[in-house]
Amino acid sequence: MKYSVVIPAYNEQEVLPLSYQRLKAVMDTLGDDYELIFVNDGSRDGTLDLLKEMAAKDGHVRVISFSRNFGHQEAVSAGMAHASGQAVIIIDCDLQDPPELIPDMVKKWEAGADIVYGLRVRREGETVFKKLTAWAYYRILRALGGQYIPANTGDFRLIDRKVCDTLNAMPERNRFLRGMAAWSGFKAEPIEFVREERAAGQTKYSLKKMLKLAGDGIASFSNRPLKAPMAIGIALTVLAFVYLVLAAVFAGIGIWDIVHVLFALVFCFIGALFISLGIFGLYLGRIYDEVKGRPIYIIDEKINF
Ligand code: UDP
Ligand code: MG
Numbered sequence: 001m002k003y004s005v006v007i008p009a010y011n012e013q014e015v016l017p018l019s020y021q022r023l024k025a026v027m028d029t030l031g032d033d034y035e036l037i038f039v040n041d042g043s044r045d046g047t048l049d050l051l052k053e054m055a056a057k058d059g060h061v062r063v064i065s066f067s068r069n070f071g072h073q074e075a076v077s078a079g080m081a082h083a084s085g086q087a088v089i090i091i092d093c094d095l096q097d098p099p100e101l102i103p104d105m106v107k108k109w110e111a112g113a114d115i116v117y118g119l120r121v122r123r124e125g126e127t128v129f130k131k132l133t134a135w136a137y138y139r140i141l142r143a144l145g146g147q148y149i150p151a152n153t154g155d156f157r158l159i160d161r162k163v164c165d166t167l168n169a170m171p172e173r174n175r176f177l178r179g180m181a182a183w184s185g186f187k188a189e190p191i192e193f194v195r196e197e198r199a200a201g202q203t204k205y206s207l208k209k210m211l212k213l214a215g216d217g218i219a220s221f222s223n224r225p226l227k228a229p230m231a232i233g234i235a236l237t238v239l240a241f242v243y244l245v246l247a248a249v250f251a252g253i254g255i256w257d258i259v260h261v262l263f264a265l266v267f268c269f270i271g272a273l274f275i276s277l278g279i280f281g282l283y284l285g286r287i288y289d290e291v292k293g294r295p296i297y298i299i300d301e302k303i304n305f
Contacts, residue, residue, distance in 0.1 A: 034085065
């Protein structure tokens with residue numbers, strides 16, 4: 001019996017020693033073998049050196065180091081691909097996901113759940129902007145077809161070996177792991193927790209990375225935006241027709257009124273056209289990524305494997 005813990009780390013030198021201590025303390029209480037797989041996602045600070053020191057002292061620590069920064073989902077994917085435990089736990093390294101919750105997750109797993117995911121009942125120390133966008137995003141995602149993706153969850157979860165194998169076998173490049181796990185349909189159970197503030201350091205998720213993750217979430221689980229131009233087109237055509245009829249009936253209003261309305265309509269059409277083009281571009285870019293078939297990440301170094 002063995003547990004694998006996957007911990008992505010990007011420029012986390014401030015928090016790493018503390019999160020290692022807390023993780024180790026918790027895993028030692030479980031009484032089974034375990035491995036702590038740290039994935040260094042191209043950090044430019046002392047993260048890799050710290051990980052090397054830890055790996056030299058503690059055989060439980062394994063390190064995968066990327067050649068550059070590939071992103072959080074990619075780092076977690078690499079850790080999952082190297083995990084050999086019967087249960088795999090995915091946890092952030094900033095202690096916003098409390099390691100002390102792991103034993104409760106294990107209990108639910110032993111009771112038959114294949115996925116035990118952390119459900120954030122409250123978020124501490126996060127900006128109103130982040131809370132609000134997260135709230136709105138999950139509603140949009142679900143409305144667009146990701147019904148099975150639970151709101152207020154992150155990647156903090158325990159997954160059974162078979163779930164890990166299933167996700168590892170999904171070849172998509174733009175990875176939205178929490179959605180993929182939910183999509184798999186395996187028996188999932190929530191476990192509530194309060195999302196604390198970061199123990200140290202700053203968020204490593206820039207707005208750009210956040211937007212990419214949000215886009216991946218929608219584009220990998222819904223084709224509906226692709227069909228939106230059709231609805232917009234039909235609506236606009238009907239509108240234009242109605243306008244034509246009205247203009248004919250009320251013929252006689254001043255020429256400038258008509259010019260203004262025409263102007264407004266033309267801009268409206270052009271706007272709708274460009275939005276549609278943009279949506280196509282979004283999906284096309286993703287198809288291009290998939291077709292290129294490049295690896296999801298590149299490993300520079302592995303330690304203790
Ligand atoms: N992370 C990563 N690569 C990145 C960005 C983040 O591996 O490009 C890691 C980071 O070290 C942390 C986890 O992903 O362990 C979550 O990041 P963060 O805490 O910065 O995100 P937030 O909690 O603010 O959404
Ligand atoms: Mg965090």
